[in-house]
Amino acid sequence: MSILVDKNTRVITHGLTGKAGAFHSAQCLEYGTKVVGGVVPGKGGQKSEHGLPVFDTVAAAINETGANCSLIFVPPPFAADSAMEAAAAGIKVIVLITEGVPTLDMVKATKFIKDCGAKLIGPNCPGVITPGEAKIGIMPGYIHKPVDGKGKAVGIISRSGTLTYEAVWQCTQRNISQTTCVGIGGDPVKGLNYIELLTMFEADPATDAIIMIGEIGGTDEENAAAFIKANVKKPVISFIAGRTAPPGKRMGHAGAIISGGQGTADSKIAALNAAGIHVAESPADIGAATARALGLA
């Protein structure tokens, strides 16, 4: 089992003919993802370098290909509009990779997409992968271990890209599979957040434990901690990046900033500890902490 996406998910890439869109769609296809076409306004009727049909609009792409998932590589000024087009056309899972989308664009778009009944992942994220079934994003596929029905499996939720790869790799090396890994992105206003995904993983029978990777900025981890205490029975393992980050400075991600005394790593770690969550001290110990929580070590 998995959440959000699986081997039947049919993906269209917005920006399929651009450099990033073309490269990563090729990587997704190679992994086995059903990428069925692309949307590039003005290039409808053409074929991409992958031999996939290109459409002017999402509605046309759905009509012709039966797509139900959008993977968006559109440049920042047009990214929110592209995501709203997908939601309006009836796409239910929208993965917005683009970094640098204006926050107020996301304020408008997240509300609209929610009202359409669609799920948005991102922006400024690596995407989502169900190992062995579908890779819809920019993460390296080979570090993941698909569920094989033998060992234990975790679901991963993270605000960071490479730190997720780190956690995945540490799990894979310990023979722990991943059901689904979701990069929710490093922006202040985004689509799916910890709580929605914790709910999905809690309900997913294949997921034995959940890894939640956070970082400084905002209060999402504190809110998630309270939710976990009340609603999640599966073990949750966490790591929070940015204990050494100075206040008032944006640490790469638009959302990674301690402002007005809020959003410190210490506050998040304290809330997670209070909720009985295993917080790894070091980013090198996420795999080991997961193994312990699963009774494997």
Add this chain to the structure above:
Amino acid sequence: MNVHEYQARQLLLQAGAPVPKFEVIDSADGVKQAIKAIGGGKLVVKAQVHAGGRGKAGYVILSDNADEIEKNVKRMFAEPMVSYQTGPAGVKVQKVLLAPAVDIDKEYYVGMVIDRAKGCPVIMVSKEGGVEIEEVNARNPEAIIKEWIHPHLGVQPYQMRRLCDALGLTGDHAKQATKVIGALAKIFLEKDCSLAEINPMVLTKANGHPAEIQAIDAKFNFDDNATFRHPDVTAMFDAAEENPAEMRAKEHNLSYIALDGNIGCLVNGAGLAMATMDIIKLHGGSPANFLDVGGSVTKDGAVEAFKIILSDEKVKGVLVNIFGGIAKCDVIADALIHAAKEIGFKVPVVVRLEGTNVEKARAMLKEANLSALTAADDLTDAAKKVCAAV
């Protein structure tokens, strides 16, 4: 992106808020003219720098004596301002603002930020103006009244009435406050702010009686992701206020922040870059910087990153931590070899590589046989080795 106080006052004025008269000068020569333009009387004189601690440093003064004002303005332009936020070298003052010192009856706080949890902007007001809002929030959170702004509808008139009511303002004062709060919200929403603040908004006093509402001190931060559509905002950018190494990194699409420690970090990904700083601290070291080279890093970009790190004289060792995904380990290895040739490594460099093309990268580094380089087996090993080396 931050702007100066005088720019914030200009923005408010353009948006229709009542702002007291003010003059901005860029040399002490303009003082007399400025005092005359304001009409004399008691003035507040403020150096225009982003760093806090101006008052304590003597860069905000209150005076009704023209000679005294001139003497102080000359000093402000001549001597860099040193405060707890500037470091020992201080910052050079480029501009000074002069404004009439208003007689204050009451002070209020008005602010607007993005509520990240709710995913929409929120306007906050408080009767406890003139002090840091964080302080009010810690001491008496009920004193802050909030109105959340609907993502598609914007600010509604009833919300303005509620905010004025919460501040105890009626009649003309409520009308004036509506102008101030309205101007703040207009700037926030139209110019893509991440923070907008008027602190204080004041009720002035004339002849011992409450007179009118005015916006006194204002602060705006703009969303860096949205400045592309606001050339007027970009024009207010003051490069003199930025750290030169951080500016240089930005030009090369690198995300770099200078810190106080002695271990330079070169990492791909913001989260991993923060985690690398954390693991250095965990093993007793201290990071000299945050540096995310990004996913689409080229050899030249990575060489530039080494140059920036090594230009910091505090750096006594470097930790390279790459988890190759989109960024490929061999690109980083190639950059390491080139950087060693071009600039030379005078300090130990510990390298931890994992992920895409790692075998190729390891082979390249082995063949290059760089004496300053130490390979690490994993993240913990890397952190231990670099901490031991400095």
